[in-house]
Amino acid sequence: MEDFPHLTQAMTTVVARLRKQAGLSQQKMAELSSIARVYLLQLEQGKFRPTLNSIFYLARGLGIPPEYLVELIEKERQQLENTNRQK
Numbered sequence: 001m002e003d004f005p006h007l008t009q010a011m012t013t014v015v016a017r018l019r020k021q022a023g024l025s026q027q028k029m030a031e032l033s034s035i036a037r038v039y040l041l042q043l044e045q046g047k048f049r050p051t052l053n054s055i056f057y058l059a060r061g062l063g064i065p066p067e068y069l070v071e072l073i074e075k076e077r078q079q080l081e082n083t084n085r086q087k
Contacts, residue, residue, distance in 0.1 A: 007073070008046050008049055011073050022062060
């Protein structure tokens with residue numbers, strides 16, 4: 001199955017931005033999210049696409065509802081899509 005347009009890039013941007021805004025290191029974020037630091041690093045680098053399960057754990061680590069995290073990712077994805085259309 002092909003990747004949904006701009007989804008991975010949007011997810012990496014949003015998760016990294018929220019983590020940094022919260023003042024969390026990758027290690028602390030991984031601990032709060034109950035995921036491996038290496039997995040978080042690879043998510044932020046766009047090497048992996050997160051599962052729905054991972055989205056819920058990441059949201060918990062950020063202290064936000066999962067649906068809000070998905071909403072932010074979708075807004076970022078739409079911005080990326082619009083930017084690419086304008087080029």
